[in-house]
Amino acid sequence: MTGTLISLISIVIGIISANLFGRLYKQYTFGFKGNTLIGVFGSILLIKTFGRLGFDPWSIMNDGDFDGFRLIINLFVSALGGVFGLVLAKIMQKKLNR
Structure with a gap:
């Protein structure tokens, strides 16, 4: 298995x-495409931040x-x-639509 x-x-x-x-929580959904896009960027952001710890x-x-x-921790994060x-x-x- 490689790093990529x-x-x-x-x-x-x-x-x-x-x-x-x-x-599961309908009040937090943006539809399939929105959730997918947010999932990509949220995952990358937290992995890059947490990756500094090794x-x-x-x-x-x-x-x-x-x-x-470390792989299990990475996948959980x-x-x-x-x-x-x-x-x-x-x-x-919600803040912007007030």
Whole structure:
């Protein structure tokens, strides 16, 4: 598994989590396309921020040695990024539409 593949999997997890959260909580949805777009950017933002602590894809690979614990943390943070991005976008939309 390469660092690029881990990055792509993280983005897909962010998309899935944003769409599932939007489906479960209708007040936070922007439709499928909106949730997908917000899931991508929320996931990337949180992974880039959290990756500075050593959970980026290249630290997971660690010179060819795979670290499963860091991968699980990376995927969990990616899912949280999708959800947080969706919630933040809805809060911003409510503030701007007052």
